[in-house]
Amino acid sequence: MGSDKMTGHNNNNNNEMSDDYSLDRVPLKERNMGWLSITNITFGIATAIFYFQMGSVMALQFGAMNAIISAIYAIIVAGILGTFIAYLSAKSGMNVNLLSRGGGFGYIGASLTSFIYATNFIMYCALEGLILVAAVHEFIPTIPEWVLILFFGTIVIPLNWFGIKQLDKLQKWSLPLFGVFLIAAIVMAAIQPSGYDGTFWSYMPEGVQVGGTALLLCIGMQHGIMGLTPLLASDYARFLKPKDRKIGIFAIGFIPQIFCFGVMGGLGIWFGVRLGEPNPGVYIVLLLGIFGVLFTMLTQIRINVTNIYSGSLSLSNFFENVFKFKPGRRFWVVVTGVAAIILMLMDIVNHLEAVMTFQGVFLLAWAAILVTDAVIVKKVLKISPGYYEWRQINLFKWNPVGVVSLLVSSIVGTIAALGYMGSFLQSTAAFFASILAAILTVIIALISKGKYYVKKESNDISKEEYVA
Numbered sequence: 001m002g003s004d005k006m007t008g009h010n011n012n013n014n015n016e017m018s019d020d021y022s023l024d025r026v027p028l029k030e031r032n033m034g035w036l037s038i039t040n041i042t043f044g045i046a047t048a049i050f051y052f053q054m055g056s057v058m059a060l061q062f063g064a065m066n067a068i069i070s071a072i073y074a075i076i077v078a079g080i081l082g083t084f085i086a087y088l089s090a091k092s093g094m095n096v097n098l099l100s101r102g103g104g105f106g107y108i109g110a111s112l113t114s115f116i117y118a119t120n121f122i123m124y125c126a127l128e129g130l131i132l133v134a135a136v137h138e139f140i141p142t143i144p145e146w147v148l149i150l151f152f153g154t155i156v157i158p159l160n161w162f163g164i165k166q167l168d169k170l171q172k173w174s175l176p177l178f179g180v181f182l183i184a185a186i187v188m189a190a191i192q193p194s195g196y197d198g199t200f201w202s203y204m205p206e207g208v209q210v211g212g213t214a215l216l217l218c219i220g221m222q223h224g225i226m227g228l229t230p231l232l233a234s235d236y237a238r239f240l241k242p243k244d245r246k247i248g249i250f251a252i253g254f255i256p257q258i259f260c261f262g263v264m265g266g267l268g269i270w271f272g273v274r275l276g277e278p279n280p281g282v283y284i285v286l287l288l289g290i291f292g293v294l295f296t297m298l299t300q301i302r303i304n305v306t307n308i309y310s311g312s313l314s315l316s317n318f319f320e321n322v323f324k325f326k327p328g329r330r331f332w333v334v335v336t337g338v339a340a341i342i343l344m345l346m347d348i349v350n351h352l353e354a355v356m357t358f359q360g361v362f363l364l365a366w367a368a369i370l371v372t373d374a375v376i377v378k379k380v381l382k383i384s385p386g387y388y389e390w391r392q393i394n395l396f397k398w399n400p401v402g403v404v405s406l407l408v409s410s411i412v413g414t415i416a417a418l419g420y421m422g423s424f425l426q427s428t429a430a431f432f433a434s435i436l437a438a439i440l441t442v443i444i445a446l447i448s449k450g451k452y453y454v455k456k457e458s459n460d461i462s463k464e465e466y467v468a
């Protein structure tokens with residue numbers, strides 16, 4: 001795609017798969033996707049029934065109003081971060097793996113983030129796959145679970161073969177079907193007698209009130225996943241047409257958060273309260289029968305295709321940076337899929353709570369560092385280049401700005417999130433870790449005078465791609 005000259009490395013794999021760009025920015029002339037197409041791809045994540053579950057569990061345990069307030073908080077924080085990150089990606093043509101290289105981490109520093117990010121997608125892929133396997137197994141218990149794991153684990157691999165254009169088609173065609181199933185589920189729930197007499201938002205379990213500990217616990221649950229959606233918007237926003245940028249960054253960065261936490265989470269609250277059941281795997285099948293299984297199949301395949309896509313991009317970046325190993329994105333699609341299958345077969349996903357807690361803190365802090373670096377270090381203080389360098393030849397291996405900020409904030413935040421610093425900090429750990437990460441980013445950038453961002457300034461980046 002003519003980008004070899006720019007990267008200084010051989011990009012045969014990219015040439016074969018014209019829409020790959022796993023190790024390279026998307027060149028300006030290839031940024032040709034409309035905002036609606038890209039927003040639609042990110043809806044693959046937003047339609048996951050995981051968000052039903054979040055809403056239902058929070059409402060039944062901590063009260064509907066606390067669940068609603070925490071959802072509004074999640075939409076605002078994740079939406080603001082997502083919009084900024086979508087802007088950086090649309091301007092530079094890079095996803096967060098590439099942005100991190102010149103955005104405060106250095107190229108080995110950025111491989112650290114890529115690796116943790118990749119493991120997160122593999123774990124989510126296994127988690128989402130197991131939800132699907134459980135629903136199908138419940139309906140057809142004669143098929144052994146391991147067969148279902150192999151089948152549904154494998155099916156997402158070919159669905160990722162042709163990159164972003166294939167994702168676009170898949171999400172586009174399956175969205176109307178999702179809409180039909182969703183409306184059917186809402187109608188079926190509405191015509192059933194409600195398990196709760198009042199309006200759904202007034203539901204409160206015994207002894208729980210609005211605000212206080214119950215609200216903090218809801219916020220703590222939201223923190224577990226809020227960092228991920230803003231970051232992964234970048235895998236898709238980098239393909240945005242420049243002329244769609246104004247509306248596009250908002251559509252890609254903010255609207256999916258409204259859908260995840262607001263619409264799906266809100267429906268989860270309503271279903272949970274109405275049916276008195278926290279598990280959508282149970283109530284969707286109760287409401288729709290065999291169609292409930294098909295609905296689950298659809299939502300889980302939609303989300304797992306995006307998990308495999310983002311996972312493969314992150315693994316490509318890690319192995320290129322650290323081992324100079326560049327077998328092409330498709331190789332990493334297979335590795336991500338197989339790793340998720342192994343996690344499912346070994347049944348260890350449900351024993352990774354501490355790891356998931358760490359990931360939640362880490363992802364929000366990482367998003368905060370990227371945004372702080374762009375807005376404060378690049379734009380206000382102007383102590384690092386106004387563009388994002390991604391070529392190893394021009395980069396230092398490590399930049400303490402992002403690496404130290406992320407390690408310190410994630411470690412402190414995880415200790416707090418695991419409950420070692422009291423119950424207030426347990427629920428708010430990811431938020432405070434991201435504030436700490438932002439402050440450290442500015443302090444370390446000032447102390448190091450931005451020395452470790454680039455070895456030498458480039459003069460071949462178009463002004464159009466500068467973010468500051």
Ligand SMILES: Nc1nc2[nH]cnc2c(=O)[nH]1
Pocket residue numbers: 045048050051124125128225228229232303306307
């Ligand atoms: N990207 C992503 N976000 C999620 N949020 C909740 N579940 C998931 C998932 O499997 N993948």
